[in-house]
Structures are given as C-alpha cells and as structure tokens.
Amino acid sequence: MTGAAYGVLFVLGVAYGVVSGLEHSWPLGDYVPPIPIVLSAVLFGLLYGAGRLMGSKLGAFVPGLGWMLVAMMFSMKRPEGDLVVAADAPGYWYLGGGALALVAAVLLIPSTSSWLVHQGPPGKDRPMNISGGMSA
Numbered sequence: 001m002t003g004a005a006y007g008v009l010f011v012l013g014v015a016y017g018v019v020s021g022l023e024h025s026w027p028l029g030d031y032v033p034p035i036p037i038v039l040s041a042v043l044f045g046l047l048y049g050a051g052r053l054m055g056s057k058l059g060a061f062v063p064g065l066g067w068m069l070v071a072m073m074f075s076m077k078r079p080e081g082d083l084v085v086a087a088d089a090p091g092y093w094y095l096g097g098g099a100l101a102l103v104a105a106v107l108l109i110p111s112t113s114s115w116l117v118h119q120g121p122p123g124k125d126r127p128m129n130i131s132g133g134m135s136a
Contacts, residue, residue: 006062009050013066016046020067020098021074025090036090040097043067047105057109064102071095 020039043064051060075085075095085091 005054006058009054009059009063010066012046012050013063014070015066016043016063017067017070017074020094021070021085024085024094025088036093036097039094040101043098044101044105047102048108051105051109057106057111060105060109061102064105067098068102071098 020043024036024039026035047060047064050063051057053059071085071094075083075091077083085094
C-alpha cells in the first residue's frame with residue numbers, strides 16, 4: 001500500500017510539473033515575475049504536505065522528483081529549437097525557486113524512522129553492552 005501511495009505522489013508531482021511548466025511565464029509583473037514565485041510556494045506546500053502526511057522525507061522527495069524530471073525535460077532544447085521553460089527571467093525564477101522549494105521541503109520534514117538519528121537511550125529493551133559481546 002505504501003508503494004502505491006508513493007506512486008500516486010510521483011504522478012502528482014509530474015502533473016504539477018506539467019501544469020506549472022506550461023503556465024510559469026504569464027506576463028503579470030515588470031521586474032519580479034510573480035507567477036514563478038507563487039508556483040514555487042505552491043510546490044513547497046505540496047511537497048511539505050506530502051512529506052508530513054507520509055511521515056518521511058521520502059514522501060516529500062518523490063513528488064519533487066516527478067516535478068524535477070518534468071522541469072528538466074521542459075528546459076531541454078528540442079530538435080525543432082522549441083523550449084517550454086526558456087532561458088529568461090521567469091524560467092530562471094521557476095527552476096531556481098522550484099529547486100529551492102524541493103530542498104527546503106525535504107530538509108524541513110522531521111526524521112522519524114532513521115536509526116542513525118534516533119537510536120534512543122539503552123533501557124530494558126536494549127541493555128548497554130560495554131564489552132562488545134566478549135566476556136572474560
């Protein structure tokens with residue numbers, strides 16, 4: 001069931017990447033392009049929410065990976081010379097803001113299942129072994 005949830009999150013990230021990639025360059029502002037900034041904030045909310053709901057950093061990374069794959073495909077030059085995400089200010093804001101949103105969302109999700117981070121103190125369940133398993 002968890003694998004299916006991650007699959008749905010990946011498809012959600014791909015769908016958001018397609019929609020936001022096609023709509024990132026609406027000409028609404030003169031100096032600061034507001035649409036890519038808003039799309040990056042929505043992406044952060046999507047990734048952070050997915051990570052919190054799944055309870056893991058992977059829950060935020062998987063839809064971000066789907067978005068990133070679409071964004072990179074849209075920014076590659078096609079044989080016809082077409083680009084969906086062009087090398088202009090809205091394109092740079094869209095790619096940079098989205099990458100920053102992805103990194104920030106993954107880093108802000110608390111780690112709950114990592115044995116490296118949460119070993120816990122030894123207690124009745126885990127007695128402390130000072131001798132390393134060797135006895136005298």
